Amino acid sequence: MTTPGAVIVDAVAYAQAVEDAVKASAAYYAAGTSGLDDDAYDRLVRAIAVWEAEHPEQVLADSPTGKVAGGAVEGDVPHTAPMLSLDNVFSPEEFTAWTASLTRRIGREAARYSVEPKLDGLAIAARYTRGRLTRLITRGDGTAGEDVSHAIGTVVGLPDELAEPVTVEVRGEVLMTTEQFEHANEVRTAHGGAPFANPRNAAAGTLRARERAYTVPMTFFGYGLLPLADTEPAAAETLAQCAHSELMARAAAYGVNTTATTAVPGVTADTVDEVLARVTEIAALRASLPFGIDGIVVKADLAADQQAAGSGSRAPRWATAYKLRAVEKITRLLAVEWNVGRTGIIAPRAVLEPVEIDGSTITYATLHNPADITRRDLRLGDHVMVHRAGDVIPRVEAPVAHLRTGDEQPIVFPETCPRCGSGIDTGEQRWRCENGRDCHLVASLSYAAGRDQLDIEGLGHTRVVQLVEAGLVADLADLFALTREQLLGLERMGETSTDNLLAAIGAAKAQPLSRVLCALGVRGTGRSMSRRIARYFATMDHLRAADAEAIQQVDGIGTEKAPSIVAELVELAPLIDKLAAAGVNMTEPGATPPAPPTTTTETAEGGGEVEGDGSEGAHAAEVAGGAEVAGGALAGMTVVVTGAMTGALEKLSRNQMNELIERAGGRSSSSVSKKTTLVVAGENAGSKRVKAESLGIRLATPDEFAALVADHLDSAP
Numbered sequence: 001m002t003t004p005g006a007v008i009v010d011a012v013a014y015a016q017a018v019e020d021a022v023k024a025s026a027a028y029y030a031a032g033t034s035g036l037d038d039d040a041y042d043r044l045v046r047a048i049a050v051w052e053a054e055h056p057e058q059v060l061a062d063s064p065t066g067k068v069a070g071g072a073v074e075g076d077v078p079h080t081a082p083m084l085s086l087d088n089v090f091s092p093e094e095f096t097a098w099t100a101s102l103t104r105r106i107g108r109e110a111a112r113y114s115v116e117p118k119l120d121g122l123a124i125a126a127r128y129t130r131g132r133l134t135r136l137i138t139r140g141d142g143t144a145g146e147d148v149s150h151a152i153g154t155v156v157g158l159p160d161e162l163a164e165p166v167t168v169e170v171r172g173e174v175l176m177t178t179e180q181f182e183h184a185n186e187v188r189t190a191h192g193g194a195p196f197a198n199p200r201n202a203a204a205g206t207l208r209a210r211e212r213a214y215t216v217p218m219t220f221f222g223y224g225l226l227p228l229a230d231t232e233p234a235a236a237e238t239l240a241q242c243a244h245s246e247l248m249a250r251a252a253a254y255g256v257n258t259t260a261t262t263a264v265p266g267v268t269a270d271t272v273d274e275v276l277a278r279v280t281e282i283a284a285l286r287a288s289l290p291f292g293i294d295g296i297v298v299k300a301d302l303a304a305d306q307q308a309a310g311s312g313s314r315a316p317r318w319a320t321a322y323k324l325r326a327v328e329k330i331t332r333l334l335a336v337e338w339n340v341g342r343t344g345i346i347a348p349r350a351v352l353e354p355v356e357i358d359g360s361t362i363t364y365a366t367l368h369n370p371a372d373i374t375r376r377d378l379r380l381g382d383h384v385m386v387h388r389a390g391d392v393i394p395r396v397e398a399p400v401a402h403l404r405t406g407d408e409q410p411i412v413f414p415e416t417c418p419r420c421g422s423g424i425d426t427g428e429q430r431w432r433c434e435n436g437r438d439c440h441l442v443a444s445l446s447y448a449a450g451r452d453q454l455d456i457e458g459l460g461h462t463r464v465v466q467l468v469e470a471g472l473v474a475d476l477a478d479l480f481a482l483t484r485e486q487l488l489g490l491e492r493m494g495e496t497s498t499d500n501l502l503a504a505i506g507a508a509k510a511q512p513l514s515r516v517l518c519a520l521g522v523r524g525t526g527r528s529m530s531r532r533i534a535r536y537f538a539t540m541d542h543l544r545a546a547d548a549e550a551i552q553q554v555d556g557i558g559t560e561k562a563p564s565i566v567a568e569l570v571e572l573a574p575l576i577d578k579l580a581a582a583g584v585n586m587t588e589p590g591a592t593p594p595a596p597p598t599t600t601t602e603t604a605e606g607g608g609e610v611e612g613d614g615s616e617g618a619h620a621a622e623v624a625g626g627a628e629v630a631g632g633a634l635a636g637m638t639v640v641v642t643g644a645m646t647g648a649l650e651k652l653s654r655n656q657m658n659e660l661i662e663r664a665g666g667r668s669s670s671s672v673s674k675k676t677t678l679v680v681a682g683e684n685a686g687s688k689r690v691k692a693e694s695l696g697i698r699l700a701t702p703d704e705f706a707a708l709v710a711d712h713l714d715s716a717p
Contacts, residue, residue, distance in 0.1 A: 008051040011058055017048050021064045037385070038120075038294060039326035042088065065314075077147050080169055080228055083125060083139045085314055086118075086297065086321040092276055095298070098320050099272050102300060105317055106308035112301040114244045115278045116259055116266035118321050119221050120292035121175025122204045124148070126158055126220075127228060131165035133158065138207070142314070148207050151218075157257025158220040167231045168239070170256050171224035176203045177291045184216040185398065186375065194401040195376050197385040198328055199292055219291065222248070222256045243301045263289065263691055268301055279322050281694065284687035286324065287389035288671070295323040327389040329362075330400055331355035333382045336367065336411050340419040342443035343521050344433040348373060350384075350396050357388045365394040370413050371429045377401075379408035436571070437521065438475070442468055448476050448519035452527055452655035454508040455515070458501040466490050476519065477578035479505055513540060513588040514659075516579070522568045524561045527655050528670075531662055532556060533565075538593040540576060540586035544569055553594070555667070590663075632665025633709050638675055639666045642689055643682030648706040648713060664712040672697065680705045 008014045021044050024036040036044065045064050052059045059065075089095045103109050125145065127135040133152055137145040153160065155174055162168075176184060181199040184206065189195055191214055196202035203218055225247040227236035239247065245268050252258045259266050264282050269275045279296045286293055299319040300306050309318035335351040348367040355362050365386050367373055376398050378384065383403040388394040417424055417433040419440060425432045433439040445464045449456040456479070467473045472486055482505065487498040511519075514534035518527050525533065536554045537543040543551075548562040557565070569576075580586055639661045645652060652660065657680075658668035672679060672691045679692040682702050692699055706713060 008047050011055075014048065014051050014055075014058070015060065017044060017051075018060050018063050021045055021048060022062055025064060037326065037328055037330045039329060042323065042326075076144060077135070077137045077140075078144045079125065079137070079140075079142070081226060082142050082311070083123065083145065083171065084142055084311060084316055085139075086319055087315045088295070088321050088323045090323050095276065095279075095320070095322055096272060102305075102309055102318065105310070106300075106305055110300040110302070110305045110318075112243070113269045113275050114248075114266055114297075114299045114301040115269055115275055115282075116223065116297045116299075117262075117264045117282055117289075117293040118295035118297045118323075119173040119175055119223075119259075120200045120294045121173040121221075122200075122207055124172065124174050124207070124220075126170045126172070127168075128162055128170065129167050129228075129230070131162040131167075133160050146208070150210050151207050154215050154217055156217055156219045157222075159255045162254040162256070164254055166235065166254065167228055168254075169226050169228050170222050170251060170254075171226070172220050172222035172256075174203050174207055174218050174220050175199060175291055176206075176218055179290065180217055180219065187214050187216055189375050189377065195398040197330075197398045197400050198387065220257055222251045222258045223297070225251045241303050243303060244299050244306075245301050263694055264293070265694070281690045283324055284690045285694070286327070287392055288687065288691060293324070294326070295321045297321055325358050327358050328385055328387050328397070329355045329357050330383050330403075331362075331386055333378060333380060333384045333396065333399075335380065336373075338414050338418040340417065340433055340440050342437065342440050342447050343523055344417075344436040344439045345523075346414065346417065346424065346431045346433060352384075352386060352396075355386065357386065357394065360388070362386060362388060362394045365396045367396055369429045370426075370431055373411055373413075379404075379410055381405075381408040441474070444521060445473065445476060445479070447521060449479075449508075451653060453515055453519040454511050455504075456501075456508050457504045458497065459504065463501075475575055475578070477575055477582050477584075480509065480579070480582035480584065509582070509584045511585060513538075513586055516540075516584060516586065517543075520572055520575070522565060522572070524564050524568070528658060528668055529554075529556060531659065534588040535591045535662065536594060538588050538591035540580070542593045544573070544576070550594075632663065633711065634661060634664040634666030634678075637666040637677040638669050639678045639680065640669050640672050640676055640688060640692070641680045641682075643685030645680075645682045645702045647703045649682075649702045660709060660712060664709045678705075 008017055020036075021041065024041055024044075048063060049065050052063065052065060087098075089098050099110070123139040125137045125139075126133060127137070134149075136148045136151055136155075138148055139145055151174075152158075158170075158172075158174075176199040178199065181196070181202050184202050185195040191212075196205060206216055206218060225239060225242075227239050231239075239250075242250070245266065248258050248260070248266055252260050264285055267278060269278055275298055279298075282293070282296050297319065298321075300309060306316070306318040309316070311317060332353040333350055334353055337349045337351060339347050339349055341347060348370065350365040350367050352363055352365055365388075367378070376396070378396065378399055382399040384399050385397040386394055387397050414424065416422065417435065417439060420433060420435055422439065423434040425434055437444045442461070442464050445459075445468070446461045448454055449459040449464070459479075464473075467479075467482075467490075470486075470490060472482060473479055482502070484498055484502060487493050487501060488495070493501075512534065514531040517525070517530040517534055522530070532554050533543065533551075537546065546566070548559075548566050551557055551562040551565055552559065576586075641654060641657045641661075645657065649657065661668040666677075669676060672688045672695070674695060676692065676695075676697050678698050678700055679688060680700050680702060681689045681692070689699065700708065
């Protein structure tokens with residue numbers, strides 16, 4: 001087999017490369033399986049194209065450079081108009097060269113471009129007769145495709161009936177969102193099938209499946225609209241003269257799903273620079289999208305420009321795909337490591353044959369939990385699909401099952417804790433050492449002493465190791481019982497460093513309840529959730545007295561997380577009592593405890609009874625975040641902070657910024673969505689700023705935000 005990206009040196013190597021590319025294309029388009037990932041396939045085809053440019057007289061008829069993608073798949077339903085592929089560009093320089101070529105073809109610069117995300121799925125044509133969906137056809141070889149009408153009714157965004165009784169063909173991409181992909185693999189493995197390697201393969205395989213005992217949903221995004229043979233002549237002429245952007249607006253009006261509903265809607269651009277700017281914006285948002293994209297499609301928007309440019313046998317000359325760097329690669333699973341976290345959670349980690357993804361060399365990836373390994377049927381030695389996008393931790397999607405050789409070995413799960421040898425609690429999906437936090441006491445204490453928790457300066461990892469190995473601390477509360485004599489007995493602890501550390505430990509006793517909760521490391525909570533819990537209950541006593549139903553009243557805590565938090569607090573009860581006895585603060589400054597529901601009756605003047613309407617409880621819940629919160633400058637707002645802060649905010653950590661937001665009545669969030677009210681964008685703000693701009697969300701500079709919350713800034717830690 002030809003190594004993807006290798007230089008082809010002779011006709012024999014060229015013929016082998018063509019054969020490999022044809023087989024890979026056939027496997028992908030026929031059943032959603034392929035021995036090559038996207039990047040490897042692209043590099044192979046480019047190497048073929050380079051060789052063919054130098055040896056035009058030896059080009060083989062089967063070469064992928066002259067065929068529509070998917071051409072290896074046979075189809076018996078003729079297309080109304082050729083359903084072509086797109087040529088690719090991979091850099092601003094190549095894109096600029098493409099626009100120059102387009103200019104030469106039409107005799108002038110294109111009047112306008114349309115710019116849309118290139119969706120990573122399977123192209124289909126959906127035929128509507130008088131508004132009713134009658135047929136679904138794959139791309140096939142571009143002139144005829146396969147009838148997959150059995151999938152009608154399982155594709156979200158492709159309505160059975162349009163808003164108008166028109167006869168048209170809608171072209172677009174069928175794909176699986178991340179959520180649909182996870183659901184599909186759960187259902188597929190439950191029925192004894194091998195998991196799909198990635199969402200693209202899952203969509204391709206699912207769309208063609210005719211006799212399965214189950215169905216799973218997919219999603220459609222339209223990218224074209226054209227007349228059929230029996231479309232009314234006047235309507236057909238209108239469609240033929242519409243700009244691409246106008247066709248997409250029509251499709252959306254008919255009820256067809258388009259990218260207009262996403263964070264990366266199709267837009268128009270007048271210049272090459274504007275197109276490249278939009279490419280950068282979409283690329284920045286890629287990791288946060290709920291579906292896969294592998295590039296950006298750029299088209300001459302006007303019908304007149306498209307007609308003047310024309311099309312080749314494989315691709316239109318008026319459109320191209322600006323390909324982004326691959327975020328998925330196939331590599332081998334070499335081993336599985338079992339690491340123990342600070343709360344005793346035993347987490348598996350995949351050790352991979354090094355592979356470069358999106359500019360980084362990946363050697364490790366997350367495997368989530370043992371149940372996930374079992375569900376995905378992973379084995380040592382497997383070829384696996386690894387996904388990484390942006391700053392997301394790389395993850396193993398699934399084995400590429402058809403590449404198995406039979407030499408793969410089962411993954412052995414630990415029978416005892418790999419850190420301390422104790423038993424393992426396997427009652428939940430995430431396994432945990434029976435010693436819990438005591439298993440990895442150093443990690444637990446180091447986390448608790450961190451800047452965003454108790455902020456004990458001078459108590460770093462090395463010092464914690466000393467304390468634990470000397471037997472001076474066995475839990476968090478023991479820190480507050482340390483004496484000067486004990487610390488002076490440690491290596492490299494002089495009088496000054498000892499006094500400074502004792503002063504920092506003493507100051508930590510006054511930290512608010514929210515930071516104490518965070519330091520305790522209650523599973524299922526983090527810094528933000530700890531603040532919300534503390535502001536709602538105000539005191540540790542009120543929190544410990546709450547049942548699961550009461551804890552669910554805190555924003556962001558659902559029916560699954562609440563019982564877990566209750567159980568964690570019961571487990572931590574001895575430690576909490578010990579901390580309180582040591583003088584550690586157990587209240588949240590400014591917060592008011594929630595009053596009990598006032599639904600009981602009380603005697604009114606004159607002997608009558610008045611039924612309470614719960615307004616007291618509602619009011620208490622409203623001010624549970626403190627008196628300042630109810631009328632704060634950010635009341636009712638959801639705020640995201642991104643980039644480096646400057647000016648009055650320069651010295652605040654991200655956690656302190658979030659605390660400031662909540663003191664001012666707002667809710668802090670780490671991700672931008674339609675629910676976001678304000679984004680504070682500092683220096684070098686990246687994808688979050690881009691997403692905020694695309695959603696029309698208000699932006700503020702650090703100085704503007706500091707002025708907005710000036711009344712609350714003086715109390716910042």
